[in-house]
Amino acid sequence: MDQALEDLREAILKGEGDLAQVAAQECLKRGLAPLQIVHEAILPGIQRAGELWNQGEYFIPDIVMSAEAYKTAIALIEQQLKKDSLGKLGRIVLGVVAGDMHDLGKNLVVTMMQAGQLEVVDLGVNVPVETFVRAVKEHRPQVLGLGAYMSTTMLSIRDVIAALKEEGLRDDLKVMVGGVPVTQKFADEVAADAYGRDAIDALEKAKSFLA
Ligand code: B12
Secondary structure (H helix, E strand, O other), X not given: OOHXXXXXXXXXXXXXXXXXXXXXXHHHHOOOOHHHHHHHHHHHHHHHHHHHHHOOOOOHHHHHHHHHHHHHHHHHHHHHHHXXXXXXXXXXXXXXXXXXXXXXXXXXXXXXXXXXXXXXEEOOOOEOHHHHHHHHHHHOOOEEEEEOOOOOHHHHHHHHHHHHHHOOOOOOOEEEEEOOOOOHHHHHHOOOOEEOOOHHHHHHHHHHHHO
């Protein structure tokens, strides 16, 4: 693996924001593709940090530092991805469901959608059901993306979909779901139109709805 990619992965894993910035700049200077940098360094770095958290080796301060380093690196790559994109193919409204403050995955999906020429209305984190409904009425997107990162908050996805139905908004809208505990099986159970395994999968599926 390219040394700059390895340095970037390590910097995110260890929560070294300054080193992550330098390494991300080095990756771009070497002409590596933004998507390659995301998939071979940035995601493996934060995913490994997540594994160490799961194994009880990382604590909240460690994971926060890794998340900050991740954000520094992704901000640089984002600028490049946005520069590469032109025009708009359609509109997606995206947000993280109520009670859930995780935003790294959602932000990556937003970046990827923007790079893939979609106009994104980002509702942020901890979004109440009514806000999703209001945003769909106001922005009339072709696609709604719902992110949930905990098995507890994941249940709100069902509430959002039910509220959209009640308001007569469901038929003209494709609903995509994703996040740490979300699976294809869960997407089927709540009658979502698609499950996005990662940001690239999410973009491909969103685009297929616009074709
Ligand atoms: C980083 C992290 C944090 C950070 C969040 C920083 C931030 N700004 O987001 C901090 C430390 C703040 C945090 C807090 C908490 N966390 Co936390 N966190 C994580 C961790 C380690 C990584 C998540 C992450 O960002 N992954 C990296 C991103 C890039 O991946 P991703 O989210 O999966 O996203 C990808 C795909 O899922 C997909 N995708 C994502 N969103 C969407 C949306 C759509 C529409 C689509 C189509 C696709 C899609 O594309 C993304 C890119 O490829 C996970 C552990 C893990 N194994 O994942 C726990 C984890 C999610 N957290 C957990 C918990 C319990 C908490 C806390 C309650 C801890 C506490 N006791 O305070 C709080 C909750 C606060 C709240 N109310 O939300 C649990 C949830 C368990 C559960 N019940 O399901 C996990 C699983 C850890 C664990 N095993 O216990 N957390």
